[in-house]
Amino acid sequence: MNLKIKWKRRSAYSLFLAAASASLLAGCGKTETDTEPGKDATPSMAIETEQKSEMQPIGVLTPGGDLMPKLLKVPEQKENPIPEYLRNGVEHPVVASLQERLMDLGFMDNDEPTHYFGNVTEAAVKTYQRQNGLVQDGIVGPETLNSIMSPSAKYYAVSKGVEGEDISRIQSRLYELGYLASAGQVSGSFGDETEAAVKKLQEVNGLNIDGKVGRQTINLLYSEEIKPNFLAYGEKSDVVLTSQQRLKELGYLITAPDGAYGDDTVTAVKQFQSRNDLVVDGYLGPSTRITLMSAEAQPNGLTLGEQGDSVTRIQQLLNKYGYLASSNVTGYYGEVTEKAVKAFQSNNGLTADGSVGQLTMGKLTGSGIKSASSSGSSGGSTKGGPVKGGSGVSGLLSIARSKVGRPYVWGSKGSESFDCSGFVYWSLNQAGVRQSYLTSSGWRNVGKYTKITSFGSLQAGDIIVVSGHVGIVAGGGNVIDASSSNGRVVERSLSSWWKKNFICGWRIFG
CATH class of the missing domain: 3.90.1720.10 (endopeptidase domain like (from Nostoc punctiforme))
Incomplete structure (x- = not known):
């Protein structure tokens, strides 16, 4: 077998040898080191083969042998040889290819691969080993390497009977979406209740109902297309009414509570979720409702620099009462909007601080409002946008x-x-x-x-x-x-x- 070495960019997968097959691939991924962030990366070296005679036999991988079989007629790396085992703390170009493969398979969050084998890489390796019946030591030896790099390696998937931190993350999202009934079910153990919740999620969202969290289900969990199993747009109930009353009390809801989950409620819920470090999806899930009803719930407070639908609603009200020109209903809380809010506050017996908190929101959406014409104030014509400059x-x-x-x-x-x-x-x-x-x-x-x-x-x-x-x-x-x-x-x-x-x-x- 003749080997011809060329320098060029290749997928990290080409770095490794799938030992079960007779293919030979090796090289260094284009990455940066952990100790020198920002250093220019180097191109990868891929080894291409041209078969002009029968392929030579390759030695079997053994626990005491090299991590990868030696390539025939290819000089060994004397200055930076590939470690026999990859583990936490190792720094080598070969780690980048391992990370990229783990990302491709869904065991690591997508990121630019590096040369450093740290805690996150170790956790991903352990999860892979757990799924594939390998010893969960977080060390990449021959058996783990061959499994990860095999063309038949399976994408991340979990099902009943599995335990781990990744299960807790999945359960937390299922709870937020209303498929798990209580926070106590976020246990890190994939049992009957979690399986039932996954099946319900798959049914509602048109996926294959198998109770397993694989590629499609894990990608759906945080997508904008996911359909929750709880209060959402179009519903009408006493639970919605109670939530609206609380949103109104905290200064998020502009319209009067009526029990109907409409556009204004969606906007208010999103603004509340944003202020309270929740996933902003506009749904009244268990975690949102618990936070909403708690004493720690943060009230609304729109100020200079805000953007979004809530700002638009405020600007529309200011325009309605003559404090802001229609051309300034932009969705951005700039200096013109701040000036209009101050004028409204001053004319309606509020502290003129230019921010829309609970009292200002209550007055804007209440009765007995004094319009701008009653005090001579009027909406400005200068459009307010993001402040420019360095x-x-x-x-x-x-x-x-x-x-x-x-x-x-x-x-x-x-x-x-x-x-x-x-x-x-x-x-x-x-x-x-x-x-x-x-x-x-x-x-x-x-x-x-x-x-x-x-x-x-x-x-x-x-x-x-x-x-x-x-x-x-x-x-x-x-x-x-x-x-x-x-x-x-x-x-x-x-x-x-x-x-x-x-x-x-x-x-x-x-």
């Missing part, structure tokens, strides 16, 4: 960089640990940008900022959205993000991986 960008980047090195934790929103979407959410809000929590998929269609459709047009301060991941453009060709492959918040190069997986960007400032 101060917002520099502030956002300073805040983001202050968290570099903090650990990556799935589902965490700060302030000492983050996942990718939680990091963007926390950073924006700390920088004064009122932004609700969105998953990486939610960032694809957020809509209220200027959309960037070209990778080359990204600027510092933009939010970059790639397949399954999100980060903050840092300028100078870098990005700051909570990286699952690094296991921490990093600032690194916007390499070709980001360009290849680019979906869109959002310009927050300017």
Whole structure:
């Protein structure tokens, strides 16, 4: 067998040898190291074969042998040989290919692969080993490697009898969507109740009803298309009425409570979820209702810089009473809107602070309102938009960089640990940008900022959205993000991986 070595970009899968077959593939993925974030990556080396004679036999993998069989007529890597076993703490280009394969199979959140084998990679390996009946030690030896890299390797899937942190995450979402009845059922153990909940979710959403959480079901759980099993648009009941009364009391609902789940209720629920660190889906699920009725529920308080449907509703009311021109009903709470709110407050016996809290909302949606004409106030004609300038960008980047090195934790929103979407959410809000929590998929269609459709047009301060991941453009060709492959918040190069997986960007400032 003749081997010809060429340098070129290849999929990480081509790095490894599936030992059960006689194919030979090896190389180094295009990645960055854990210790040198932002360092330019190197191209991958792929080994192509041209079969001109019979293939030579390859030795069988053994626990005491090399991690990968030696390639015939290919020089060994003397300076950086492939470790016999990959485990937590190992740093080597081969780790990047392992991570990419685990991401492809759904065991790790999508991210730019790195050379470092950390806690997140170890947890993903353990989950894979659990699913495939291997020893759950988090170490990638020959048996685990061959299984992961096999063309027949199975995508992440769980069913009754499985236990783990990933099961708790699935159960939490099932509870939020109303398919599990109580918080006590979020146990980390996939039992009869969880199986029944999964089957119901699959039935409602038109999936194959097998009670297992595989590729389709796990992708559906956080998608915008998911149909919940609880109060939603179009329903009418006393439960809806009670929730509306509480939303009104907290300053979220503009219209009078009537028990019907209409557009204004959806808007109010979303605004409440945004203020209270809940998944913003507009549904009154168990966790939303529990938070809504609790003493810790945060009241509404729209201020300068807010955007969204709730702002539009306020602007429409201000326009109705003559405080804001119709041209300023933009959905953005700018200086013109703030001035109009102050005029309304001053004319109606409220503290003129320019923010719409419970008292202002109650007055705007109540009776006996004094219009602008009664005091000579009138709506301005200057359109209010996002404040332009570099101060917002520099502030956002300073805040983001202050968290570099903090650990990556799935589902965490700060302030000492983050996942990718939680990091963007926390950073924006700390920088004064009122932004609700969105998953990486939610960032694809957020809509209220200027959309960037070209990778080359990204600027510092933009939010970059790639397949399954999100980060903050840092300028100078870098990005700051909570990286699952690094296991921490990093600032690194916007390499070709980001360009290849680019979906869109959002310009927050300017």
